[in-house]
Amino acid sequence: MTDVASDIGQRGVQALRCPVCSAALDIVEQGLRCAHAHRFDRARQGYVALLSGRGNRHRSDTATMVAARRRLLGAGLFDPMARALARRIPPEAAVIVDAGAGTGHYLAAALDAAPAAVGIGLDLSKYCARAVARAHPRAIAVVADLWEPVPVADAVADAVLSVFAPRNVPETARMLAPGGSWLLVTPNPGHLHRVRADLGMLEIGADKLERLHEELTAGGLHVRHTESVTAQAPLDAGLLADLAGMGPAGFHRTDDELRHAARVLTADRATIDVGIDVTVTVAAATPA
Ligand SMILES: C[S@@+](CC[C@H](N)C(=O)[O-])C[C@H]1O[C@@H](n2cnc3c(N)ncnc32)[C@H](O)[C@@H]1O
Ligand SMILES: [Zn+2]
Structure with missing residues (x-):
């Protein structure tokens, strides 16, 4: 975590809540503490785990x-997508949650x-939290479960x-400030379609976007804007294996299997063009 004694650290902690009782958190020597004496130590690698202790049933990303x-x-x-997201961030934002x-x-x-914003990066994986802690000087890294009350x-x-x-x-919806935006990136059916099946990646349902908007x-949110982002880039076998290995295929295929599948794919071509095809949906609270 950013040094909690710093201005950014203090502002970040003000936006956090105890995962057990939802009370505000104070900075103490080892980490954070709420008024009901629930304590959360700061890890050596710079993140804090705000978990309720009720245990989680979900798989989070591994170090590999x-x-x-x-x-x-x-x-x-994915840079074109990162740029599309950044364009939608209000320059005066004070708190951004990922x-x-x-x-x-x-x-x-x-x-x-x-x-001037402080960023709070939430992820269930401690390996991700370690990376978030180093991602930006204004990022606060928190291990948290998005299927529990979010801290x-x-x-x-x-x-x-x-x-x-x-x-x-x-x-x-609860976390969003009045006028705030939720920026959601979801894959379109054409996303990485040239390599999905060969690399054991999950199918993308054709009605995914429709279901998202219904949800x-x-x-109580409305869609303010949607934007499709497409881009093409050549990837070699190593990066293709990474492309599959960073997603759900990384849970059910070994690194060797993925590297083999990627080499077979690129056997007669030095590189394969991979197309990203996603939609950025910007949602906000429905005006009263
Ligand atoms: C497909 S990755 C996307 C990561 C990142 N947003 C990106 O696009 O590079 C999904 C992320 O969600 C995290 N995750 C999965 N289940 C979670 C949960 N219940 N609570 C918090 N994070 C979770 C995983 O650890 C993983 O980092
Ligand atoms: Zn508490």
Whole structure:
């Protein structure tokens, strides 16, 4: 975590809540503490775990998946999407939450677009939290479960990012400040379609966007804007294996299997053009 004694650290902590009782948190020597004496130590790697202790049933990204994601994002394939997100961040934003932040890549792009903002990167994976802690000087890294009460205060977030991540509609609506935006990135059916099947990646349902909009409306949000982002980039076998390994295929295929599948794919071509095809949906609270 950013040094909690710093101005940014203190502002970030003000936006956080105890995952057990939802009380405000104070900075204490080892980490954070609420008025009911629930304590959360700061890890040596710079993050704090705000978990209720009720246990979680969900799989979060492993160290191998996080390393693959970092290499692939570093190669720039998803940069057009990061730029589309950054354009939607109000420059005067004070708090930006990235829910399911992964390596913190998109949170960092959003923070660059809002020079005074503090960023809170939430992820269930401690490997992701370690990466988020290093992603940007104004990023606060928090291990949190998006399927539990999210340890962020009511109405504090000027923007919430959900990029290929689990989305908890009521909790996001609760966190959003008046006028704030939820920026959701979801894959279109054409996303990476040339390589999905060969690399064991999940199918994308054709009605996914429609279902998302229904879910948002049912949760008291309305869609302010949608934007399709498409881009093409050549990837070699190593990056193709990373592309699959950073997602759900990384849970059910070994690294060797993915590298073999990627080499077979590229056997007669040095590179394969991979197309990203996503929609950025911007949602906000329905005006009263
Ligand atoms: C497909 S990755 C996307 C990461 C990042 N937004 C990106 O696009 O690079 C999904 C992320 O959600 C996290 N995640 C999965 N279940 C979660 C949960 N219940 N609570 C918080 N994070 C979760 C994973 O650890 C992973 O980092
Ligand atoms: Zn508490």
